[in-house]
Amino acid sequence: MSLLELTDVTRSVRLPDDRLLHILQGVTVAVDAGEHVAIVGRSGTGKSTLLNILGLLDAPTTGQYLLEGVPIGTLSNGARTKRRGRDFGFVFQQFNLLPGRTALENVSAPLLYARGRQFWSRTRLAAEMLERVGLGDRVDTMPDKLSGGEQQRVAIARALVRGPRVILADEPTGALDVETGGEVMDLLDEIASQTGAALVTITHDLAVAARAERQYRLAEGILLPISLDTTSEWMGDVPLVADRSSHTERRLPDAEVHA
C-alpha cells in the first residue's frame, strides 16, 4: 500500500462564462514513504493544483485519493484539516513566513495545532529543528533580517517540525540563486531521508527535479512519468524520455521547462 495514491483524478472549475476548465485530467500517481518524487511543468499546467490536492488543501472533482489506504473523500473537512496538519509539511516558493514573528515563533507555529507533548514542548522542538537546519544562532531573528536561503531553511524547519509523513515543496528554490537553491535542496533531501518522509517537489528547475528518484511532467493537466538523462548536459539542452509510448516526449525545450 502506497502512502499517497491518486487514481484517475480530475479537477475542473467552472469559468464565469459557464465553461468548464479542466485543470487536471486522469492523474494517476502513487508515492511511497521515504520516496522523492519531482513534478515538472510550465506555469498554468496544474502543478500547484495537484500539490494542493495531494496536501488536502483542495479536493478532486472526480477520481480517488487514498492516503495510507483511506479514501480522502470519506473524511470530513475537520478530519482532512487535522490530517493535513499532522501528515503534511509545506514548503512554498515565497517561504510564506509569518511576518512579525521570529524564526523560532515561525517554526513553532504549526505546533500550536498539535496535541500533547508536541504542543507543550513546542518551543524546545522548534529550537531543535532550527539547530538542525543550521540556524541555531538565529532563533530570535525576524524573517526580514534573514537572507533568502535562511528564510527557506526556516520554512523547511517549520514544514518538518511536526514530523510529517509527506513534504510538499512548491518551487522550493524558485526564489533562490542556484548555489543557495542547491544547499536548500541538499538540506531538504537530507532531512526527508533521515525522517523517512516522502518528498514531492514541484519545480521547473531540472537540477532540482533530477535529485528525485522519480520524475513526472505535467502538461495540460496530464501527468506523465519521465526520466531525466542525468549523464548529459541537461541544464542547457534538456533530453527527456517519456515512459509512455502513447505520450512520447523527446525533449522539453528550455522555454517550456523554465516558464
Added chain:
Amino acid sequence: MTGVVGAVVEAWGELRIHKLRVLLALIGVACAVTAITGVTALVSMLNQSFTEQTERQSGRSVTLNVNAWPQGAQATAPAGWDEAFGRVLERYDITYASRDEWTQAAMRFPDGTRSTQVRAVDADLGVINRIVPEQGRWFTGADEEALAPTLVVNEAFLRASGLTDLSSRPTVQLGDRAPVTATVIGVLRDEWPGAEPSAFVLYEHLHRWIGPDGSGARSGGSGPAVADPMMPVQVPAMLLWVPAERSAEIGESIQRDLQATAPGWQVDVMDNHWDDGGLDRATKWVGIGVGGFALLLGGLGLVNIALVTVRYRIREIGIRRSFGATSGRVFFGVLLESVVATVVAGLVGVVLAVAIIKNIPVERVFGGGIQDMPPFPFSAAMVGMAAAVAVGALAGLIPATFAVRVKVIDAIRY
C-alpha cells in the same frame, strides 16, 4: 485543552504583533469600562455620603425613637424609666442606644451667665448619629466614670468662651445655685450659621451633677426628672439602633413593654426608616447608559479595525490553515483575539477607575467626608469586564466569519 490554550497563545501572539492597532481599537473600550466601573463606584460613594448625612440628622437606619407623653396634667413621672431602658437593651440585644433629654443650663461665659441649651445623651449617640467632632473627641464609656462632668460643645459655644481651640483644656461653670465645673472635651461644627451656643453632656452627668433643670442642684443620681410644678413633666427619649429587618417587630414589642412601665403616659415608637434606592438606581442607570454608549462606539471601532486587519492577514490565515488550523480554530482564534484584547482593555479600564476613585478629593466633591468609605464596587468591575468581553466577542464575530470564508489556496497566494 491544548486547543484552547493554543488558541489563547495564538491570539496573544497576534495582539503582540499588532500592538498599535490593538491600542487604538481598545482605547474606547477601556474608557467605556472605566466609565461604567467608575460611575458605579461614584454612585456608591454618593449614596454613602447621602446616607451618612441623613444618619447624622436622624440616626442610623433603623433607629427607633421612643417618646413618652403624659396623658393628663396630673400625670407623674413614671418610676423606673431608666431601669426600663436597661431592660429593653438587654431583652432585644441592642448594642447602640442613647437616652436623649433636652434642657437649659446656666453657664458662665466671659460676658456673663447665659442659659444655654444642653442635650443629655449617652456616649452611643456618637455612633448612632455618626458624630465626628471638629476638635477634640466625642464621649466614651470611660467618661461616665469621670469625677467631673465633660461637655462636647458647638463652635458658637467655643467662640462665646473666647476660645478658638481646646489646647488650653477649657472648663466652664455650670449651674447657678450649685455650680459645677465641666471640662470641654470636644467641639462640633455649628449646625447652621449664627447658631446659639449649645452643649452635649452625658445623661448620667446631667443627673449626677447638674440636675434636670440645669441649676446645678444635684438630683442624687440618675433617674427620672424631678417634678417641678413650673415645668411640664418629661422623661428622656430613647434612641435605639436596631436591625432594619426586625425594626417593626422590635418597635411594637418595645412600645408594649414601656407602655406597661408608664401607666398614664402615651408611649410612641417611631422609626427613621427611609428608602434611598431611587437615587441609587437612577444614577446607576445613568452610569450604565453613558458607559454602554461608549462601549458601543469602542466596539464599532474594534470591528472596523479587526475587519481591516483580517483582510491584511488573509495570507497568514491561509498559511495557518496549511499547518492544520481547522476553520473552527481560525474562527475561534480571530474571535479570541478580539476577546483577549477587550479583556486587557477591560482590566486597564478597571485599574483606571480604581486609580481615579481612590484619588478623588472626597471632601470637595461630596461636601463632607465619608466616614465609612464604601468598598470599591467589585460587582461594577465585573459588569465592566463582562461588557468588555461581550463587546469583544461581538466585534470579533464579523472578522472571524470573514476569516473562515477565505479559501485556503487563494489565501496562500494572496
